Amino acid sequence: MISVKNVLVVLAVAFTAYLAARGLTWGAAPVPQPLIIVVTLAFYLATTWLCIFWEPARRPDEAPVPSAAVDADAASASASGATSARLPDLVERVRSPHRLPPVAQILALACAVIVPSAISLAAGEASRLASFATWYLGGIGALMTIVMVRRRPWTAWTGIVLLAIASMVWMGPLNALALGLVGSIVWVTCAQLLVFSMDRAARDTSRLTRLQRAATAWQTSQVVRQRERRVQVQKALAVAGPVLTRTVAQGGALTDADRLEARIAEGRLRDEMRGPRLLDDDVRAELERARRRGANVTVLDEGGLDDVDEQTLSIIRGQLAETLRSASSDRLYIRTSPDERVAVTVVGRSPSVGGPSDEDAVDLWREIPHPGAG
Known part of the structure; x- marks a missing residue:
């Protein structure tokens, strides 16, 4: 079943692969160390896809919940009228990816340090501003955007700082800003705002669900009490009705x-x-x-x-x-x-x-x- 998460994963893989592929398009330009470029691209792709797909080990009491099962649970809960009772669980299960493991964080930061320097050295001084040698500005930005989405904001911003320092050293501040550094900063900023908005929406949804559940429980208790009162009134009429009828008929002279x-x-x-x-x-x-x-x-x-x-x-x-x-x-x-x-x-x-x-x-x-x- 196609889900939002699967679509985003496919887009992330395709986009990072496209950015890395740009690093192989040097054509007839002289490249002193092409092997270093290829190895660096492989390291970048391996690290990026590891950050996309690596889920931390679950606790023994947790079971993986596929997105299809979550969608089925939501549909069945809605159909049975139990959405308010099960919605907090569903929100928690689809709310966000797990936090990125520490090993993947270290690899992401290593990418931010190694890739710009390796590509710049391998491309040579004459080609450092060519498109195949500046792809890492967007590539590392995309990687840090993934890290941000995986709930590691400090690591993401540290990687952006390392990228900014390395790119400005190798190509100069103005060239770095003009060729893609600003875009990477904007991507990470937008990712952080999106994650914050999603977390806030999830908290609000959970709070509203608890309020709805409390209101539903109160309404149910009122319905039950009304039903009990009706039953008691019916019993009272059945027991006391004949006596009251005789009392009225005899004018109280019992x-x-x-x-x-x-x-x-x-x-x-x-x-x-x-x-x-x-x-x-x-x-x-x-x-x-x-x-x-x-x-x-x-x-x-x-x-x-x-x-x-x-x-x-x-x-x-x-x-x-x-x-x-x-x-x-x-x-x-x-x-x-x-x-x-x-x-x-x-x-x-x-x-x-x-x-x-x-x-x-x-x-x-x-x-x-x-x-x-x-």
């Missing part, structure tokens, strides 16, 4: 039986809101039976069963229903427990023997353990 039904309906609603994970048909039936005999029942789930699966919950609910079936306390307190061994605690209290008292006696204490807990 019989003792109606008041009992209203109290049971209120308790049922509280159970559904405070401890829905503790409830099944058997537990609801036992809670209603306890209220009908006059007991005051409080059910409270404080999050101790959030990570419990349905099969385990059914076992806990069965034991809770069995405990309530045998309970005769006037007040029942049913609460989940944060203890990793105890799932639910059931406490029953009744007035002390001998008359009413502010301190009721505890006549029921049952700890329902988590199934499988030691």
Whole structure:
């Protein structure tokens, strides 16, 4: 698959090869040391292409990600609506090439030092301003542009300084500036600005993605809460609807039986809101039976069963229903427990023997353990 990176690599290889090929076009001009020119061109091309293609060794926990796979990930993320969740990873994976390894940096600086002097000496004094002897002004500039793109700005600018010194020594400051040194400086400057802009765009994209993810999470939580409220309202209407209808029809003049039904309906609603994970048909039936005999029942789930699966919950609910079936306390307190061994605690209290008292006696204490807990 054709990607931007592959296109840029091909262009860099072709352009540097073209610049180096100019060094072989001396024609009939006298060249004292042609072999040195050929060897220098080979050294330049080897160093330049090494800087283009050499990727540093990856850590064991990293896996190479081909550009085609990145494009496929982006397409699938967009198609599935998960772009905001995966975009930071995609940005990081296509953001930029890896930093140039130190060995390649040294070779690039060696090129900036050796190539201008070698070409100038091999071409001879009479041909130092010919096109085949000045190609290195653009060639070294292109090499330092590649080094800049590979995240080594100090090395790139050091190479430009070395190129400027060598070219001005061999051909003079005005000739060096007129024949290509200015262009090389402009290339490296533009490359640095481009890299800076890309990094800033990547940071902004990552920041905006985090904000979008937070907004999406907040919106999702609001949707979930609205759905839960609708479910609770529907349950409330199903439980309290008949009682409210009778109350309105009778003008508020309720019989003792109606008041009992209203109290049971209120308790049922509280159970559904405070401890829905503790409830099944058997537990609801036992809670209603306890209220009908006059007991005051409080059910409270404080999050101790959030990570419990349905099969385990059914076992806990069965034991809770069995405990309530045998309970005769006037007040029942049913609460989940944060203890990793105890799932639910059931406490029953009744007035002390001998008359009413502010301190009721505890006549029921049952700890329902988590199934499988030691």
